[in-house]
């Protein structure tokens with residue numbers, strides 16, 4: 001990394017940036033010299049985060065919206081284009097899951113919601129981001145999958161299916177656009193200390209032990225540890241990495 005930062009001068013869109021891994025990514029990317037476009041549904045936390053980044057001397061724009069809504073995603077990419085003139089990279093991180101009820105007891109609307117946020121969300125984002133990146137001759141995308149994208153972790157089955165689908169979309173898109181300069185990777189995120197997981201642990205305290213028992217490093221990840229891996233994948237340092245299922249899971253997927 002040079003003095004100017006790993007992501008110097010890059011324009012990066014981050015979805016799900018109002019909390020957890022996405023908010024950590026906004027801070028890490030900005031500290032590494034990127035201008036960030038923050039997308040999530042909650043305006044208040046997004047504006048606070050953007051103000052914090054600007055106060056540190058960084059550049060941040062806010063695009064309030066829902067990734068399940070293609071028009072909202074189009075507006076967010078448009079915001080990057082209007083504010084900065086281009087989009088260099090994207091971290092498609094917004095996602096949602098719930099605790100593991102048995103498949104036959106899980107409501108259909110839970111299935112629909114999980115597929116919508118995790119899979120359609122990434123689909124909507126890549127559909128809008130890719131043309132913007134082709135317009136400038138290439139780019140880089142990281143999509144947030146999970147250890148649940150590789151095997152049954154014990155979480156609710158539609159989430160396992162959805163994160164497998166995120167990995168499938170990532171590989172297919174990487175193959176389609178690699179020749180035109182766009183690198184696309186998936187992060188295999190292990191259990192991470194965020195709002196999503198804290199709420200689940202509050203409801204089921206034994207979950208923390210269960211979530212970490214399988215890994216080599218038996219602890220939860222901090223959101224910034226996931227964000228730093230995303231920063232590297234989006235940087236030019238990862239120039240020969242594409243179509244990857246990159247584990248940031250304390251070795252959970254190795255054993």
Ligand SMILES: NC(=O)c1ccc[n+]([C@@H]2O[C@H](COP(=O)([O-])OP(=O)(O)OC[C@H]3O[C@@H](n4cnc5c(N)ncnc54)[C@H](O)[C@@H]3O)[C@@H](O)[C@H]2O)c1
Pocket residue numbers: 015016017018019020021022039040041042065066067068093094095096097117121144145146147189190191192193194195196197
């Ligand atoms: N925390 C973990 O243990 C863990 C493990 C593996 C994968 N993940 C994945 O990491 C990603 C980030 O999760 P997190 O743990 O930081 O959760 P979080 O709940 O703290 O943050 C999720 C973010 O996504 C946003 N979001 C949710 N639905 C959205 C929608 N429809 N449109 C726009 N934004 C939306 C939320 O507002 C929030 O900003 C998710 O894709 C999640 O599935 C998390």
